[in-house]
Amino acid sequence: MPAAPSPRVKSIEPLSIVFADDGLVPNNPMPFLVYKAVIDLDGADPAADIERVFAASGWGSMWRNGVYDYLHYHATVHEALGVAGGTARVRFGGDQGQELELRPGDVTILPAGTGHQCIAASSDFCIVGAYPPGPKMQVTRPTPENRARALKTIPEVPLPATDPVLGAGGPLTRLWQQAR
Numbered sequence: 001m002p003a004a005p006s007p008r009v010k011s012i013e014p015l016s017i018v019f020a021d022d023g024l025v026p027n028n029p030m031p032f033l034v035y036k037a038v039i040d041l042d043g044a045d046p047a048a049d050i051e052r053v054f055a056a057s058g059w060g061s062m063w064r065n066g067v068y069d070y071l072h073y074h075a076t077v078h079e080a081l082g083v084a085g086g087t088a089r090v091r092f093g094g095d096q097g098q099e100l101e102l103r104p105g106d107v108t109i110l111p112a113g114t115g116h117q118c119i120a121a122s123s124d125f126c127i128v129g130a131y132p133p134g135p136k137m138q139v140t141r142p143t144p145e146n147r148a149r150a151l152k153t154i155p156e157v158p159l160p161a162t163d164p165v166l167g168a169g170g171p172l173t174r175l176w177q178q179a180r
Contacts, residue, residue, distance in 0.1 A: 007049035008040035014109070014171055018179070019093030024142035025073055025115035026150045030179040032092055033109040033172060034100065035165055039082065041105050047128050050082035050107075054130040059164040061137065062130045067118035071095065071142055075113055075150035076135045076157060080164035082107045086125030091117050094142065102127075107165050109172060112157040113150055115142065132160035 016031040043049045047064050054062060059080055067081070067090050083106045091099045092108070094115035102108070110116060131137055134157070140146050159177065163170020 007043060007053060009053055009165060010038050010040070011166060012036075012038060014038075014175075016175055017093070017098060019097050019114065021147075022094045022096045022115075024144065024147055025071070025094030025097075026075070026113040026147050026154060027073075027093055027097075027115060028111035028113040028154060030111040030176045032111065032114050033175065035107040035109075037103070037105040038107055038165055039105045041084065046104060047084035047126060050084055050128040051130075054080060054082065054128065054164050057162040057164045057167045057170075059130040059132050059160070059162070062128055064126060064128055066121055066125050066127055067116060068139070069118045071115055071117040072139050073113050073115045073142070073150070074110070074137050075140050075146070075153045077131050077137050078112050078157065078160060079110045079114075079137065080107060080130045081110070082128045082130075084126040084128055086122040088121035088125045088127075089119045091115075091119055109164060111176065113154040130164060132158075132162070132164075134158060
């Protein structure tokens with residue numbers, strides 16, 4: 001059986017947002033990135049389309065599900081989230097952050113420490129998560145103790161070699177190197 005064709009990816013500049021440390025959620029001085037409608041999902045399995053894009057850029061440890069409905073972050077790894085189906089309103093950056101409407105084909109890239117929480121989602125909402133090579137993802141809740149530990153681990157998280165959407169030449173590497 002022939003391999004599925006690679007989905008079309010638009011070469012666009014992502015929206016770039018820097019969230020301040022809010023006292024519980026450390027966030028990151030590197031920008032949170034949002035690609036709107038960047039992946040053309042016209043295949044029979046949109047989640048598999050996103051997985052192929054992420055895998056082609058060397059991002060793995062993928063999963064399919066939603067976004068937790070409680071505020072959390074990951075202090076040991078960066079994360080990419082690609083919307084395969086449905087819609088959701090997700091708050092990024094903690095309680096003082098920003099709510100975004102996510103739709104199929106959108107991808108968000110969260111530098112380690114970026115708070116996120118699903119506020120509302122359609123019943124068919126499906127997201128694909130992926131991580132660059134490195135440590136396993138750990139869910140961290142916003143407490144003063146966790147923030148203190150995260151402020152030590154976040155600067156040690158290596159920069160990814162590639163943008164999960166646009167690969168080695170993608171904006172992530174440039175934008176994150178400039179911020180670090």
